[in-house]
Each structure stands twice: as structure tokens, then as C-alpha cells.
Amino acid sequence: MDKYILLIDTEDAKGLVYNISKVLFANNLNIEQNAEYVDSETNKFFMRTIISGNVSKNILLKELNEVLPPNAEIKLNKKTKKDVVILATKETHVLGDLLIRYIDGELNADIKAVIANHEDLRDLVEKFGIPFTCISAEGMEREAHEDLMIEEINKYEPELIVLAKYMRILTSKFVGNFPKKVLNIHHSFLPAFIGANPYKQAHQRGVKIIGATAHYVTNDLDEGPIISQDVVRVDHSYSWQDMRKAGRNVEKIVLSNAFQLLLDDKVFVHGNKTVIL
Known part of the structure; x- marks a missing residue:
């Protein structure tokens, strides 16, 4: 099963983790590791998540953009060398x-x-x-x-x-x-x-x-x-x-x-x- 690293850099807002997890669940993807950080001084949210499953990259990125604040930076990298x-x-x-x-x-x-x-x-x-x-x-x-x-x-x-x-x-x-x-x-x-x-x-x-x-x-x-x-x-x-x-x-x-x-x-x-x- 393929593994990917999802990286999100965006403005902080309520419910971000919930909304991201909901999208991943809807795409039948499993969260294997997750880490988050909020910089309270700049109101910035950072998240790194290792996911596994059959990923349709374009669909996943589109659905994540829909639930994240505008100008969010999203990267989805396959876990390879x-x-x-x-x-x-x-x-x-x-x-x-x-x-x-x-x-x-x-x-x-x-x-x-x-x-x-x-x-x-x-x-x-x-x-x-x-x-x-x-x-x-x-x-x-x-x-x-x-x-x-x-x-x-x-x-x-x-x-x-x-x-x-x-x-x-x-x-x-x-x-x-x-x-x-x-x-x-x-x-x-x-x-x-x-x-x-x-x-x-x-x-x-x-x-x-x-x-x-x-x-x-x-x-x-x-x-x-x-x-x-x-x-x-x-x-x-x-x-x-x-x-x-x-x-x-x-x-x-x-x-x-x-x-x-x-x-x-x-x-x-x-x-x-x-x-x-």
C-alpha cells in the first residue's frame, strides 16, 4: 500500500484538524502518523501527516483546498527516496x-x-x-x-x-x-x-x-x-x-x-x- 506525506501550512482556524481528517476518511485513507503546531504570534498552522491507501492526488488536493482557509499551502509527497x-x-x-x-x-x-x-x-x-x-x-x-x-x-x-x-x-x-x-x-x-x-x-x-x-x-x-x-x-x-x-x-x-x-x-x-x- 502506498504511503504519502501530507504537508499543510495555513492560517489557523477552528476545526482544521477535524476537517482535514474528515476529507482523509472520506477518501478511505488511513492516518499513520500526525503532528501539528500553531504559532500563536503569527496565527499560522502547520501539519505533517503520514497517510496510506490508494490516493487520487488531484481529488484529494481539491477537497482539502475546499475545507482549508484561502492561500493554504498543501503538499502531498509520495514517501520515496x-x-x-x-x-x-x-x-x-x-x-x-x-x-x-x-x-x-x-x-x-x-x-x-x-x-x-x-x-x-x-x-x-x-x-x-x-x-x-x-x-x-x-x-x-x-x-x-x-x-x-x-x-x-x-x-x-x-x-x-x-x-x-x-x-x-x-x-x-x-x-x-x-x-x-x-x-x-x-x-x-x-x-x-x-x-x-x-x-x-x-x-x-x-x-x-x-x-x-x-x-x-x-x-x-x-x-x-x-x-x-x-x-x-x-x-x-x-x-x-x-x-x-x-x-x-x-x-x-x-x-x-x-x-x-x-x-x-x-x-x-x-x-x-x-x-x-
């Missing part, structure tokens, strides 16, 4: 972790390709039987390089794009081609510690907590809606190299957690925040 493209540069820790999780069956994804701007990671990626493409940015204008990247990415029609320490700032043109599809990971020192070697800067300041943040990519650099975060405690005995090692471990965990949330359709974008159901 999402097509994914990963962008990388030279660092191995995040990419390697994702590839191992993928091969172990932990990720509900179909990784179509890894695209990088350096050749360094080719051997690693091809060991996992995943296509690797290098599009060097050497001697190219940023926009010209991005045009080639966009063209290559579009060959795979990905539902998600993961920046596995892809060390290039993306232009608004790139972001506009893939709205709400690009996931990034960075250390939580930004913007407190920016530029070269943030771990060395943090060590010099004597920080006691380091961490990582996974977020959507938007036109505002490193300010997109946050999906997942985590921290680890450090102390005076840590060298900056120790801090970097601890930080990289956190980056791996945070990115994989955020990635899984997106693969499972658990993330709603709400302004510059996210609602996770």
Missing part, C-alpha cells in the same frame, strides 16, 4: 560521513552525483560508486562558473542539494534556481569568528563551547532558516587543532541530522525560521 546532488570542494569529513551513511542505508536518499570545484575528492566518491564531476573555477568569473554548475546540477533534477563544505559563496542567481533546496553546514562561530582559521581565533578567545549550524541557503550569507544545531564543550587544555577536530565531528552530526529531516519532509519554512514536525 529523494534525488540528491552533493557539492564539495576539498574537505573529506562531512562528505565521507554522508557517503558512509548513504551506503549503510541510513539516508532516505538517492545520491545522483557529487560535483566539486577540485579533483581532490574523486577517488573517495568513486569508491562508493557515485558519479563525480569536477568543474574547476580556476581562471573563471564567478557567474560563468556557476552557469556551468547549474547546467550540471540540472542534469540530475535534484530535489535537494547539499553543500558538503563547498567553499564558494553562491550568488543570488544560483540560489534563485534552487529555492528552498540547498542545505549548508558551517561552524557556529559565524559571525563571531569569520575569515581564515576560525578555530584558531576561537582558541585565542578562550571559548568554552563550539558547535555547528545547518541551514537553508538564501541570498543572505549564512543567515538562512536554521534546521539543526549542536554544540560540544571544550576547555583550556584544547589546542586549536583539538577544537577543529571536535568541531568537525559536530559538523558531521548536525549536517546528517538536518539532511534526514529534509529527506523525511519534516521541515517547514516559517519566515526566517523553521518548524520541525
Whole structure:
């Protein structure tokens, strides 16, 4: 029996859950899981429901629209693996972790390709039987390089794009081609510690907590809606190299957690925040 994930983002109103459930029942669909959230400040209602049965998508969406407030956003996604493209540069820790999780069956994804701007990671990626493409940015204008990247990415029609320490700032043109599809990971020192070697800067300041943040990519650099975060405690005995090692471990965990949330359709974008159901 097919399973679907129903996602609803709308203005809050009385009887929403009742009316939605009534439509699902009338279509002989079974609710297997359900989660809801109401943001009282903005009067917004969010709902994620896993349903099973024989779904007539057009009929179901039409009937749901009839019982929901105007301008409600409704998505009905079949519970299948999402097509994914990963962008990388030279660092191995995040990419390697994702590839191992993928091969172990932990990720509900179909990784179509890894695209990088350096050749360094080719051997690693091809060991996992995943296509690797290098599009060097050497001697190219940023926009010209991005045009080639966009063209290559579009060959795979990905539902998600993961920046596995892809060390290039993306232009608004790139972001506009893939709205709400690009996931990034960075250390939580930004913007407190920016530029070269943030771990060395943090060590010099004597920080006691380091961490990582996974977020959507938007036109505002490193300010997109946050999906997942985590921290680890450090102390005076840590060298900056120790801090970097601890930080990289956190980056791996945070990115994989955020990635899984997106693969499972658990993330709603709400302004510059996210609602996770």
C-alpha cells in the first residue's frame, strides 16, 4: 500500500484538524502518523501527516483546498527516496560521513552525483560508486562558473542539494534556481569568528563551547532558516587543532541530522525560521 506525506501550512482556524481528517476518511485513507503546531504570534498552522491507501492526488488536493482557509499551502509527497546532488570542494569529513551513511542505508536518499570545484575528492566518491564531476573555477568569473554548475546540477533534477563544505559563496542567481533546496553546514562561530582559521581565533578567545549550524541557503550569507544545531564543550587544555577536530565531528552530526529531516519532509519554512514536525 502506498504511503504519502501530507504537508499543510495555513492560517489557523477552528476545526482544521477535524476537517482535514474528515476529507482523509472520506477518501478511505488511513492516518499513520500526525503532528501539528500553531504559532500563536503569527496565527499560522502547520501539519505533517503520514497517510496510506490508494490516493487520487488531484481529488484529494481539491477537497482539502475546499475545507482549508484561502492561500493554504498543501503538499502531498509520495514517501520515496529523494534525488540528491552533493557539492564539495576539498574537505573529506562531512562528505565521507554522508557517503558512509548513504551506503549503510541510513539516508532516505538517492545520491545522483557529487560535483566539486577540485579533483581532490574523486577517488573517495568513486569508491562508493557515485558519479563525480569536477568543474574547476580556476581562471573563471564567478557567474560563468556557476552557469556551468547549474547546467550540471540540472542534469540530475535534484530535489535537494547539499553543500558538503563547498567553499564558494553562491550568488543570488544560483540560489534563485534552487529555492528552498540547498542545505549548508558551517561552524557556529559565524559571525563571531569569520575569515581564515576560525578555530584558531576561537582558541585565542578562550571559548568554552563550539558547535555547528545547518541551514537553508538564501541570498543572505549564512543567515538562512536554521534546521539543526549542536554544540560540544571544550576547555583550556584544547589546542586549536583539538577544537577543529571536535568541531568537525559536530559538523558531521548536525549536517546528517538536518539532511534526514529534509529527506523525511519534516521541515517547514516559517519566515526566517523553521518548524520541525
